[in-house]
Amino acid sequence: MPQATDRDSDLELELTVSAPAHGGHFIARHEGRVVFVRHALPGERVRVRVTDGGPDAGFWRADTIEVLEASPHRVEHPWAPADALLAAKAGKPPVGGAEFGHIALDEQRALKAAIFEEQLHRLAGMERSVSVEPADANDDGGLGWRTRAAFAVDQSGRLAMNAHRSDQLIPVADMPLAVPAINELRLWEQDLSQLVRVEVAAPANGSAPLVLLVPAKGASPRRLAAIAGRIPAPASVAVWEPEEQRLTRLRGRTWVSESCRGHEYRVTGEGFWQIHRSAPQVLTGAVLAGLDPQPGQRVADLYAGAGLFTAPLAAAVGPSGGVLSVEGSPGTSRDARKNLHGMEQVQIVQGKVENVLQRHHDRLDAVVLDPPRAGAGRKVVEQLHGKRPSVVGYVACDPASFARDLGYFLKLGWELRDLRVFDLYPNTHHMESFGLLVRA
Numbered sequence: 001m002p003q004a005t006d007r008d009s010d011l012e013l014e015l016t017v018s019a020p021a022h023g024g025h026f027i028a029r030h031e032g033r034v035v036f037v038r039h040a041l042p043g044e045r046v047r048v049r050v051t052d053g054g055p056d057a058g059f060w061r062a063d064t065i066e067v068l069e070a071s072p073h074r075v076e077h078p079w080a081p082a083d084a085l086l087a088a089k090a091g092k093p094p095v096g097g098a099e100f101g102h103i104a105l106d107e108q109r110a111l112k113a114a115i116f117e118e119q120l121h122r123l124a125g126m127e128r129s130v131s132v133e134p135a136d137a138n139d140d141g142g143l144g145w146r147t148r149a150a151f152a153v154d155q156s157g158r159l160a161m162n163a164h165r166s167d168q169l170i171p172v173a174d175m176p177l178a179v180p181a182i183n184e185l186r187l188w189e190q191d192l193s194q195l196v197r198v199e200v201a202a203p204a205n206g207s208a209p210l211v212l213l214v215p216a217k218g219a220s221p222r223r224l225a226a227i228a229g230r231i232p233a234p235a236s237v238a239v240w241e242p243e244e245q246r247l248t249r250l251r252g253r254t255w256v257s258e259s260c261r262g263h264e265y266r267v268t269g270e271g272f273w274q275i276h277r278s279a280p281q282v283l284t285g286a287v288l289a290g291l292d293p294q295p296g297q298r299v300a301d302l303y304a305g306a307g308l309f310t311a312p313l314a315a316a317v318g319p320s321g322g323v324l325s326v327e328g329s330p331g332t333s334r335d336a337r338k339n340l341h342g343m344e345q346v347q348i349v350q351g352k353v354e355n356v357l358q359r360h361h362d363r364l365d366a367v368v369l370d371p372p373r374a375g376a377g378r379k380v381v382e383q384l385h386g387k388r389p390s391v392v393g394y395v396a397c398d399p400a401s402f403a404r405d406l407g408y409f410l411k412l413g414w415e416l417r418d419l420r421v422f423d424l425y426p427n428t429h430h431m432e433s434f435g436l437l438v439r440a
C-alpha cells in the first residue's frame with residue numbers, strides 16, 4: 001500500500017474528487033484518509049501527487065497532475081505558470097494566485113456559494129442559501145482586475161512567484177489577473193538582482209502606478225537606482241524596507257492616487273487598498289445601502305484603512321453628525337488623516353480597534369467593520385454589542401472568520417438581515433462579503 005512521507009512529492013494516487021473545501025481545496029479520500037486536492041473539480045477522477053502528508057498525518061494535501069475523467073466545468077487555464085497540468089508536465093509545481101483558473105467562471109461562483117453556505121452552517125449554525133455576485137457586468141473572463149500585485153525575485157534576478165505553500169520560486173512573464181498597467185511595466189524583462197520582492201500598485205483611475213523595490217540585505221544604492229531607471233515612466237519608484245518600515249523615494253511619489261464615488265484618496269507605499277479594480281465602488285455601494293446613514297447620525301468605520309468608507313459616510317451624516325474612523329497601521333492612518341482633511345465631522349484614531357472601543361464612550365448609531373482575514377473576534381463583537389448601535393455592516397474577506405464572528409453576534413441576540421457575497425477575486429478561491437446585522 002502506498003505511504004507518503006512528510007512533504008513527499010513522489011507518491012502519486014488516483015482519486016475521485018467530491019465536495020469543495022474552504023481554502024481552494026477539493027475533498028477526496030484515500031483508504032479512509034481525507035486528501036485535500038488542489039486544481040481539481042467535484043466529480044472528477046484525477047491523478048494527484050501528494051505534497052504534504054505522512055503515515056501519521058490526519059489528512060494529506062495533494063495537487064492534480066493529470067485529469068482522467070474531466071468535469072464539464074473544466075476550462076483551459078488562462079495563465080500557464082498557474083496551470084497545474086502544464087506545470088506537472090514541466091516537472092514543476094504551479095504558482096499560487098490563480099488556483100480556480102481551470103474552472104468556468106459561473107461554476108467558480110457556484111462553488112464559492114457552496115463554501116460560504118457550509119461555513120455559515122458549521123460556524124454560525126445558520127442554514128442560508130448564498131449567491132455570489134460578479135464584481136461588474138464586464139467580468140472579462142475574470143482577468144485584468146488586480147490593481148495590486150506582489151512578485152518575488154529569484155536567485156538569477158528574474159521576476160517570479162512562489163509555488164503554493166512553498167519557498168520554491170517559479171519565474172513568471174505577465175500576470176493576466178493584473179490590470180494592463182501592471183503588465184505594461186514588463187518587469188519580467190528586467191534584471192532585478194539584489195531585490196527580494198517587487199510590489200506594484202496601479203490605480204483603476206489610470207493615475208501613475210507605484211513600484212516598490214524590496215532590497216536584499218546589502219543591496220547597493222547604485223543597483224537600486226539602475227533598476228528604477230529602467231522602469232517605464234510615469235510609474236513612481238520607491239525602496240521599501242519592511243523590517244525598518246522605511247520607504248525611500250527614488251522617482252516620482254511614494255504614494256498612489258485612488259478615487260471612488262467623487263472622493264480622492266492617497267495610499268502610501270504598501271498601505272491597504274481594495275485589490276479588485278471595481279471593489280471600492282462595489283463595497284462602498286453595499287455599505288451605504290446597508291447602513292443608510294442619515295444626517296446627524298454617529299457612525300464608526302472600524303479597520304478603516306485610508307478612509308474608503310469614512311469619506312462617503314461623513315458626507316452622508318453631514319456636519320451635524322460624526323464618524324469615528326479607526327485604523328491600526330500608523331502609515332495608513334496618516335493617509336486617512338490627509339484624505340479626510342477638512343471633514344470636521346470625522347475623528348481619525350490610530351490604534352487597535354479593541355483598544356479604541358474600550359476607551360470610546362460616545363453613542364453609536366451604526367458601525368461598519370472591515371477587519372483583516374482573521375476577522376474581528378469575540379472581544380470586538382462583544383464591545384460593539386455594548387455600544388448598542390442599531391445596525392452593523394460587516395465587510396469580510398474570509399467566510400470562515402465571518403461565520404465565526406456572526407455566530408458571536410447571533411448569540412448576543414443579533415439577526416443577519418442581509419448578506420451579499422461578491423466575486424472580487426475571480427480565478428482564485430477568495431471572495432468578499434457584506435453582512436448586515438440588526439438587533440433582533
Ligand SMILES: C[S@@+](CC[C@H](N)C(=O)[O-])C[C@H]1O[C@@H](n2cnc3c(N)ncnc32)[C@H](O)[C@@H]1O
Nearest residue numbers: 272303304305308327328329352353370371372
Ligand atoms: C481589510 S482592510 C480594510 C480597509 C478599508 N476598510 C478599505 O476597504 O480600504 C483592514 C485594515 O485593518 C487594519 N487593521 C488590522 N488589524 C487592526 C486592528 N486590530 N485594529 C485596527 N486596524 C487594524 C489594517 O491595517 C487594514 O488597513
